[in-house]
Amino acid sequence: MSDALFSLSGTGFRLGEQELLSGINLTFPAGRITALVGHNGSGKSTLLKLLARQQLPTSGTITFAGRPLPEWRPRDFARKVAYLPQTPSIASDTLVEELVAFGRYPWHGALGRFGKADRDRVEEAITLTGIGALRKRPVETLSGGERQRVWLAMLVAQGSECLLLDEPTSALDIAHQIEVMGLIRELCDKRDTGVIIVLHDINMAARFCDRIVALKQGGLIDQGDAATIMTSGRMKSIYGVDMEIISHPKTGLPTALA
Amino acid sequence: MITDLKLPAALVLLAVLSLLGATLFALNAAALVPVGGWIDAALAAPPDATRALMFRFSFLPRVAMALLVGAALALAGAILQRALRNQLAEPATLGISAGAHLALAIATVWFPGALVLGREGVALIGAGLALAAVMALSWRRALSPVTVILSGLLVSLYCGAFAAIITLFNHDLLIGLFFWGAGNLGQQDWAQVNFLAPRLLVVALASGLIIRPLTLLGLEDEGARSLGLSVAGARIAALVIAVVAIGFTTAAAGVFGFVGLAGPALVRSLGVRRTGLYLLLSTLVGAFLLLTTDQLIQLLPTTYRLFPTGAATALLGAPLLLYLLPRLRASCAPPTATSLPSARRARPGIVLAVATLILAAIFIATLVVGHDGTHWAASSVNQMQGAIDWRLPRSLAALCAGAILAMAGCILQRGTGNPMASPEILGISSGAMLGVIVLMFSTATASRSMQIAAGGAGALAVLLFMIALSRRSGFSGDRLLLTGVALSSATGLIMAVLMTAQDPRLGQLLSWVAGSTYHATMAEAGFTATVCLLALAGSPLIFRWLDLMPLGQVTIFSLGVPVAMMRYLLFALTAILTATATIVIGPLSFVGLMGPHIARMLGFHRAREQLLAAALCGGAILLIADWLGRNLIFPFQIPAGLATTVLGGPFMLWLIARRRS
Numbered sequence: 001m002s003d004a005l006f007s008l009s010g011t012g013f014r015l016g017e018q019e020l021l022s023g024i025n026l027t028f029p030a031g032r033i034t035a036l037v038g039h040n041g042s043g044k045s046t047l048l049k050l051l052a053r054q055q056l057p058t059s060g061t062i063t064f065a066g067r068p069l070p071e072w073r074p075r076d077f078a079r080k081v082a083y084l085p086q087t088p089s090i091a092s093d094t095l096v097e098e099l100v101a102f103g104r105y106p107w108h109g110a111l112g113r114f115g116k117a118d119r120d121r122v123e124e125a126i127t128l129t130g131i132g133a134l135r136k137r138p139v140e141t142l143s144g145g146e147r148q149r150v151w152l153a154m155l156v157a158q159g160s161e162c163l164l165l166d167e168p169t170s171a172l173d174i175a176h177q178i179e180v181m182g183l184i185r186e187l188c189d190k191r192d193t194g195v196i197i198v199l200h201d202i203n204m205a206a207r208f209c210d211r212i213v214a215l216k217q218g219g220l221i222d223q224g225d226a227a228t229i230m231t232s233g234r235m236k237s238i239y240g241v242d243m244e245i246i247s248h249p250k251t252g253l254p255t256a257l258a
Numbered sequence: 259m260i261t262d263l264k265l266p267a268a269l270v271l272l273a274v275l276s277l278l279g280a281t282l283f284a285l286n287a288a289a290l291v292p293v294g295g296w297i298d299a300a301l302a303a304p305p306d307a308t309r310a311l312m313f314r315f316s317f318l319p320r321v322a323m324a325l326l327v328g329a330a331l332a333l334a335g336a337i338l339q340r341a342l343r344n345q346l347a348e349p350a351t352l353g354i355s356a357g358a359h360l361a362l363a364i365a366t367v368w369f370p371g372a373l374v375l376g377r378e379g380v381a382l383i384g385a386g387l388a389l390a391a392v393m394a395l396s397w398r399r400a401l402s403p404v405t406v407i408l409s410g411l412l413v414s415l416y417c418g419a420f421a422a423i424i425t426l427f428n429h430d431l432l433i434g435l436f437f438w439g440a441g442n443l444g445q446q447d448w449a450q451v452n453f454l455a456p457r458l459l460v461v462a463l464a465s466g467l468i469i470r471p472l473t474l475l476g477l478e479d480e481g482a483r484s485l486g487l488s489v490a491g492a493r494i495a496a497l498v499i500a501v502v503a504i505g506f507t508t509a510a511a512g513v514f515g516f517v518g519l520a521g522p523a524l525v526r527s528l529g530v531r532r533t534g535l536y537l538l539l540s541t542l543v544g545a546f547l548l549l550t551t552d553q554l555i556q557l558l559p560t561t562y563r564l565f566p567t568g569a570a571t572a573l574l575g576a577p578l579l580l581y582l583l584p585r586l587r588a589s590c591a592p593p594t595a596t597s598l599p600s601a602r603r604a605r606p607g608i609v610l611a612v613a614t615l616i617l618a619a620i621f622i623a624t625l626v627v628g629h630d631g632t633h634w635a636a637s638s639v640n641q642m643q644g645a646i647d648w649r650l651p652r653s654l655a656a657l658c659a660g661a662i663l664a665m666a667g668c669i670l671q672r673g674t675g676n677p678m679a680s681p682e683i684l685g686i687s688s689g690a691m692l693g694v695i696v697l698m699f700s701t702a703t704a705s706r707s708m709q710i711a712a713g714g715a716g717a718l719a720v721l722l723f724m725i726a727l728s729r730r731s732g733f734s735g736d737r738l739l740l741t742g743v744a745l746s747s748a749t750g751l752i753m754a755v756l757m758t759a760q761d762p763r764l765g766q767l768l769s770w771v772a773g774s775t776y777h778a779t780m781a782e783a784g785f786t787a788t789v790c791l792l793a794l795a796g797s798p799l800i801f802r803w804l805d806l807m808p809l810g811q812v813t814i815f816s817l818g819v820p821v822a823m824m825r826y827l828l829f830a831l832t833a834i835l836t837a838t839a840t841i842v843i844g845p846l847s848f849v850g851l852m853g854p855h856i857a858r859m860l861g862f863h864r865a866r867e868q869l870l871a872a873a874l875c876g877g878a879i880l881l882i883a884d885w886l887g888r889n890l891i892f893p894f895q896i897p898a899g900l901a902t903t904v905l906g907g908p909f910m911l912w913l914i915a916r917r918r919s
Contacts, residue, residue: 053816054816074815074818076818077818079818081816083816088809089812089813091809093858094808099809102805103817105806105817106817106818108802110799110800110802110803110819
């Protein structure tokens with residue numbers, strides 16, 4: 001449980017003149033859900049892209065399971081880490097079940113057989129995410145919420161031990177948000193999947209995530225258990241807004257009111 | 259923010275172009291009239307002063323025309339690229355110029371009386387008919403970008419093929435049209451400027467009104483609609499404005515190919531994104547690009563001044579574009595659908611197997627049946643041996659080259675996600691053509707095998723160049739395609755020079771360019787067949803990659819695909835396939851472009867089905883076209899490339915116009 005997935009030391013990223021991230025020292029534990037929070041432009045998505053190897057840090061290093069990221073071979077890394085960008089492609093001309101099956105690429109590669117094990121994982125992912133009714137639909141005809149779930153199903157089929165999710169609930173209504181977060185929680189609890197998730201809603205983070213990591217202006221500003229981080233003072237320093245923290249009348253969870 | 263950072267770069271380009279244009283203008287003007295006398299000569303030239311008259315009634319209107327034409331086409335190109343969300347959209351995309359060209363060719367050959375309407379009138383009628391055809395085809399699908407583009411390309415190719423056929427048989431009548439077709443700015447008075455200027459002013463004002471809708475059209479259709487924009491309405495407005503600009507310009511001055519693509523592309527590669535600024539700068543860059551080119555031509559010795567400016571724009575524009583393209587950021591526009599929606603076929607495997615058998619039967623039929631000058635006849639067993647010697651190489655070359663080109667187009671369209679991508683756009687064909695041209699001019703008697711070697715060397719040179727470029731700039735689909743277009747336009751330039759110079763070696767080249775199996779030998783056909791079979795046998799290696807393409811680069815990468823190597827391999831494969839087919843039967847555009855679309859519209863969507871279906875369609879179309887081309891007007895021949903468009907076009911039109919099942 002306490003193994004580190006990713007470790008960052010002195011990690012920074014700059015684009016031209018702009019310093020998007022700097023001097024991040026951080027460890028993400030395995031088998032837990034870590035929320036990345038912060039104001040717009042705080043560097044959450046950039047950090048996630050660095051973890052997903054979509055971009056290379058311009059300073060410092062990142063290791064996954066003890067090995068520096070550049071040493072991982074693409075498919076080996078993809079078997080360990082799956083990434084869902086904020087706005088996935090519209091995947092034109094692709095059926096839902098095809099999309100989910102594409103998640104098996106890291107296992108069968110360009111030439112390997114799409115075997116029974118692959119098929120089983122795809123079925124499992126479709127069942128788990130509850131998209132069975134959509135499977136013959138073209139992805140481009142789905143609603144935003146359906147699309148989010150279908151992409152999540154692809155990541156589940158990928159069978160990685162770590163998921164990197166960039167605002168997977170952004171297009172969803174509150175009921176679907178809770179449903180998707182519950183699904184992610186279930187993946188973590190049942191399969192020991194480590195999840196690093198960018199979230200806008202701090203209450204959603206407090207309710208479903210084990211840890212919260214807060215960024216501000218490209219730097220690490222706070223991290224800790226959901227319970228410890230949810231105080232008025234710490235919220236003020238993260239978001240720059242006065243917030244009241246109350247205890248949820250039913251669940252007793254700390255809840256922030258702006 | 260990026261816009262403001264990059265604005266200086268665009269202004270520098272504009273300043274350099276206009277300064278260059280002005281300098282050349284001054285040089286040319288000074289050759290006619292001394293510097294001090296310009297204003298006097300411009301206002302009132304005395305009837306006995308020839309040079310002053312030339313200055314006033316030929317030189318100055320020509321300058322005005324260059325600026326007007328360049329501005330109008332670049333503006334139209336910029337609008338089209340936004341409205342259709344495709345960086346390859348340009349005036350030629352909608353078939354307007356081709357329609358005008360065809361109308362003029364028909365009028366010249368069969369209805370000379372119609373020309374009393376004036377060249378402008380005939381050209382406008384042709385342009386209008388072409389537009390009507392495009393609109394009618396894409397109306398039912400609410401003018402979605404991909405439909406408009408496909409319909410436009412089809413109309414364009416179709417008109418082009420017909421015009422080429424007419425030209426082939428009426429070469430002498432249509433020489434004047436060559437000049438027009440290649441874009442000629444020569445003026446005798448201010449009439450055309452007076453015709454064009456007020457009309458373009460209206461166009462410019464109208465395009466000012468659609469800046470905001472255009473910005474929204476850059477979003478996905480759904481997004482734009484949710485912002486309260488009538489997507490179809492806005493797109494019609496944009497298209498009509500662009501078409502009016504193109505129609506009037508074409509009517510007044512002829513076909514100018516490159517400037518409408520290059521102007522906006524240059525501005526974009528310098529990072530300008532805001533719509534209003536982008537339209538304005540594109541217009542200005544287009545105007546000065548054409549002016550500078552035209553003034554450069556006028557510096558040439560008198561004999562070469564007839565040389566058409568339209569083709570020469572590539573002289574200046576192509577190197578500029580090649581230099582600036584590596585800076586072009588990957589397109590920020592949201593991905594658009596790359597194909598028309600269509601139902602999927604239930605049992606693709608069985609259908610493909612049956613189709614293969616049918617194709618085999620057609621193949622045998624083309625060997626047996628022919629036209630002997632008086633009637634159609636199947637060869638008897640005795641005649642077969644002789645007939646096969648003649649027919650087999652050509653049928654086999656056509657079949658396999660068609661299949662190869664369609665496969666190359668399929669890989670390219672899936673790989674770049676651009677429905678306008680086709681093998682010829684890679685510049686490979688242009689390389690082969692250049693190789694052949696160089697050979698023709700260096701030796702008097704070039705044998706067929708020498709031609710093939712030269713074509714191969716040219717194709718290889720371009721191939722290596724493109725690979726080097728794609729490695730350096732990290733292979734982005736759009737960038738590579740634009741580079742190919744720039745290279746192709748350079749070849750177009752050389753062709754235009756040859757046509758203008760009336761070089762006798764042109765005929766040979768023309769028949770090759772039109773795509774002909776006339777010279778195919780058994781050895782070549784065998785070679786093509788080998789490559790075709792190898793490609794088919796090796797294609798399973800890339801099915802998975804091609805399937806993943808619609809997911810977008812980010813997801814493909816995160817699935818562990820070695821993206822750089824994949825693109826590199828796919829590109830090299832496409833290039834080799836294209837080179838093989840091009841060298842044997844010439845640069846055909848229709849099969850490579852339309853084969854994959856036809857396959858998809860017939861319901862073959864997954865990579866393996868689409869690739870095989872495209873190969874079958876491509877092979878079948880070219881095979882039948884070649885056979886018809888050989889027999890229909892026996893003993894004369896219609897080049898297979900032209901016949902392909904004439905034959906495949908209606909089929910494709912039917913598929914587009916068909917109701918969604």
